[in-house]
Structure formats: C-alpha cells, structure tokens
Amino acid sequence: MTDTTEFCLPELADQVTEVKLTAWLKAVGDYVEVGEPIAEVETDKTNVELEAPVSGVLRVIHVAAGTEGLGAGAVLALIAAASEQSDEGGTHGAAPTLTGNEVVSTAGSPVPVVAAHRRNEVVDELPPVGSETDSATVPATPVARKMAAAAGLDLAGIRGTGRGGRIGKEDVDRALAERREGSSVGASVPASPPVGVPAHVEGPFQDHELTAMRRVTATRMQQSKQTVPHFYLRVDCAVDAALGLLASAKRQEPEVGPTLTDFVICAAAHALRLVPGANAAWADGVVRMYDSVDVALAVNTPTGLIAPVIRQADRKELEEIAAETRTLAAGAREGTLLPADYAGGTFTISNLGMYGVESLYAIVNPPQSCVLGIGAALSRPVAFGQEVRVARMMACTLSADHRVIDGALGAELLAAIKDYIERAGS
Numbered sequence: 001m002t003d004t005t006e007f008c009l010p011e012l013a014d015q016v017t018e019v020k021l022t023a024w025l026k027a028v029g030d031y032v033e034v035g036e037p038i039a040e041v042e043t044d045k046t047n048v049e050l051e052a053p054v055s056g057v058l059r060v061i062h063v064a065a066g067t068e069g070l071g072a073g074a075v076l077a078l079i080a081a082a083s084e085q086s087d088e089g090g091t092h093g094a095a096p097t098l099t100g101n102e103v104v105s106t107a108g109s110p111v112p113v114v115a116a117h118r119r120n121e122v123v124d125e126l127p128p129v130g131s132e133t134d135s136a137t138v139p140a141t142p143v144a145r146k147m148a149a150a151a152g153l154d155l156a157g158i159r160g161t162g163r164g165g166r167i168g169k170e171d172v173d174r175a176l177a178e179r180r181e182g183s184s185v186g187a188s189v190p191a192s193p194p195v196g197v198p199a200h201v202e203g204p205f206q207d208h209e210l211t212a213m214r215r216v217t218a219t220r221m222q223q224s225k226q227t228v229p230h231f232y233l234r235v236d237c238a239v240d241a242a243l244g245l246l247a248s249a250k251r252q253e254p255e256v257g258p259t260l261t262d263f264v265i266c267a268a269a270h271a272l273r274l275v276p277g278a279n280a281a282w283a284d285g286v287v288r289m290y291d292s293v294d295v296a297l298a299v300n301t302p303t304g305l306i307a308p309v310i311r312q313a314d315r316k317e318l319e320e321i322a323a324e325t326r327t328l329a330a331g332a333r334e335g336t337l338l339p340a341d342y343a344g345g346t347f348t349i350s351n352l353g354m355y356g357v358e359s360l361y362a363i364v365n366p367p368q369s370c371v372l373g374i375g376a377a378l379s380r381p382v383a384f385g386q387e388v389r390v391a392r393m394m395a396c397t398l399s400a401d402h403r404v405i406d407g408a409l410g411a412e413l414l415a416a417i418k419d420y421i422e423r424a425g426s
Contacts, residue, residue, distance in 0.1 A: 005054045031056070037049035059080040142334070145167075221365075229403060295345065298348060376394065
C-alpha cells in the first residue's frame with residue numbers, strides 16, 4: 001500500500017481567511033526534504049513559502065498555481081515516501097498530464113484538481129507558455145513577483161540575474177525601463193470604455209489590476225469610513241528636545257540611530273500604558289481592552305500599505321524599538337514578512353512627515369479604535385509665555401472610533417503623547 005502524506009494549507013494567522021497559490025517551487029516527481037519550501041502563497045499582506053511536512057516524492061499536485069480563495073486545511077498535494085516505486089521501476093509521481101479538471105500521474109489514478117480562476121471562469125486546460133499560470137512557476141522573489149503583477153509584466157519574459165536565474169527587484173526594474181523606452185508616445189484608446197468607466201472620459205489611459213494587498217486595503221478602508229464613526233483630535237508638539245536627543249544618539253551610532261518615528265512609537269506606547277482605556281477595540285458590541293500594547297507602524301511598499309507590529313512596545317527601550325522597526329520595515333518592503341509580523345496590533349501610527357505633509361487625518365483600521373497621524377517637523381514662530389521664538393513643531397492627529405473612545409479619553413491620550421515628546425522621554 002502506498003505510503004502518502006497530504007500536504008495541506010496551514011492556518012497562517014487569525015486574520016488570514018483566504019490565500020492565493022502563486023507558485024509551485026517543486027514539480028511532480030521531484031524529491032523534497034522535510035522543511036524545504038515547495039510552494040508559495042499570497043495573503044492580503046505578503047507572500048509566504050510553505051514547507052514540506054515530510055521527506056519524499058511530490059506525487060500529485062491537487063491545486064494549480066494561480067488558484068485563489070484557498071482556506072486553511074485545503075489539500076494542495078500528496079507526498080509519497082521516497083522508497084515507493086512504480087511497477088516500471090520509477091517513482092510514483094512521473095510528469096502529470098491534464099485531462100479536463102484532473103491531474104493524472106502516469107503511475108496512478110486520476111486525481112481531482114482545483115483549476116485556476118480568471119475573471120470568475122474555470123480554466124479546464126493548460127494555458128499556453130507565458131500565461132499567468134506559467135509565470136507563477138518562474139522563480140522570483142516575492143517583491144519581484146508583486147511588482148511584475150502590479151505592472152502587468154509576464155515573469156516568463158524577464159531574464160533573472162539571481163541565483164539559479166531567480167528574478168529579483170532589479171530585474172523587474174530593468175524590464176520596466178526597457179518597456180518605457182520601447183513604447184511609443186501615448187497609449188491607444190479602447191474602442192469602447194470598460195464597464196464602469198464613464199463614457200465621457202477622453203484621452204489615453206491604462207487600467208492596472210489591484211494586488212491582493214491593495215484590494216483588501218481598499219475594501220477595509222471603505223468599510224471603515226462607512227461603518228466606523230470617526231472623530232479627530234490634533235495637537236502640535238515641540239520637537240526640538242526630541243530631535244536633539246536623536247541627533248546625539250545618531251552621532252554615537254550613525255548606522256543604527258533611532259529616528260523620530262521610533263521616538264513617536266515610544267511616546268504612543270508610554271501614553272497607552274498611562275491611558276489604558278484607549279488601548280481597546282470594538283468587538284461585536286463590546287469594548288475589548290487589551291493587556292498588551294502592540295503598536296503597528298504603517299509602511300509603504302511597492303504593492304501597497306502594510307503595518308508590521310512592535311509587540312509590547314511599552315516595555316521596550318527606544319534603541320530596541322528602533323532595531324525592531326528597521327527589521328520589520330525592511331521585511332515589509334522585501335515582501336518577506338510572516339502573518340505573525342503584522343497581525344494583532346492594538347494601535348497604529350502613520351507618518352508622512354518625510355514627504356513634507358503638515359498633518360495627516362488617517363482612517364481607523366478595524367478592529368483597532370485609534371490611529372495616530374504624524375506630520376512634518378517644521379520651524380515656525382511659537383509663543384512661549386510672553387516670549388516668541390522659532391521652534392520646530394510637529395502635528396499629531398488622533399483618529400478614533402467614537403464607539404470605543406469618547407472625546408475626553410482621546411484628548412487624555414493625545415496629551416500624554418505630547419507630554420512625552422516635549423519632555424524628550426525624560
């Protein structure tokens with residue numbers, strides 16, 4: 001009797017309900033080691049490599065690359081014990097052939113396959129070389145795969161310069177540059193407008209498909225603005241003392257010195273410890289108070305916005321927060337974060353000050369009840385008592401869910417943040 005193990009989709013995180021199988025890293029008939037990555041899935045925030053649960057031969061693939069809407073527990077493939085041999089002397093798992101909706105191993109019986117969905121239609125036969133499913137098998141880094149998808153590039157047509165021909169960010173950048181150089185000025189106008197586009201729109205345009213991350217972000221933010229009763233509070237914080245402290249730390253350790261964003265994370269975590277009523281969420285008609293202060297930081301990436309979480313930030317020193325923030329931000333931009341890295345934050349910070357934005361009124365990310373928008377630190381005349389002098393000021397705007405937090409509690413939290421920043425943490 002054949003000894004086989006089902007390769008199932010694991011539960012990746014509490015908030016991850018569906019994923020897309022983007023690529024198989026191994027083919028039917030390949031030998032795999034336990035713990036070796038053999039498939040790649042895309043969640044709404046990142047790409048995750050799935051590891052083989054046992055060593056053996058990848059005998060049958062049940063789910064085609066490109067399949068969306070997969071839930072935890074779905075059987076993706078079968079792995080046979082390496083010692084299992086066919087009557088002809090080969091391993092179970094010779095190259096499959098596709099007949100209708102089945103993957104058939106030449107050494108075994110037909111096995112149902114979940115076909116890839118495109119535009120809500122089931123594809124019942126192998127697509128031609130260079131198609132979406134073919135591209136999904138091309139070796140590429142997660143960030144390169146996302147960039148190519150966002151730009152409508154076929155990975156199969158890009159030359160990879162990484163190890164083993166793997167396509168990286170630089171290869172996609174080169175392909176995009178070549179496409180720009182080779183394209184004619186302007187874009188062709190469709191004979192008729194796409195569904196949903198007003199007929200009076202004129203001029204050239206291009207439609208870009210949303211990445212999974214941008215699609216989920218768009219849905220959640222729309223729901224938030226429609227269902228969460230937002231209110232906004234703003235204070236201006238004098239940051240000269242804080243910037244002086246950061247400059248001193250930067251001189252001591254130029255490569256790893258903390259930033260103003262790191263300092264604001266510290267301030268928010270400290271304030272949430274002092275005002276625990278704000279460290280809460282709306283949970284189906286009740287207010288859920290959290291014991292742990294887990295601060296999420298919004299990070300912009302090539303495929304959309306993601307907010308990795310600094311766990312128990314109120315118990316960490318500034319230098320520790322700075323090191324963790326650098327690691328998480330790098331992972332976010334490279335597409336290597338795990339679901340555990342961005343799930344479960346209790347408070348979010350979004351900083352657009354580096355772009356010169358003076359103030360930011362952010363949208364609450366449910367089920368959280370607060371998000372703090374940070375603006376640029378700008379020099380301006382400020383009255384200190386009877387004296388006017390130039391100081392660097394930074395706007396901090398709290399967006400809050402009025403079902404969880406009232407105005408007085410929000411003001412108390414914002415006052416604690418301002419006090420910490422202006423005292424430079426002392």
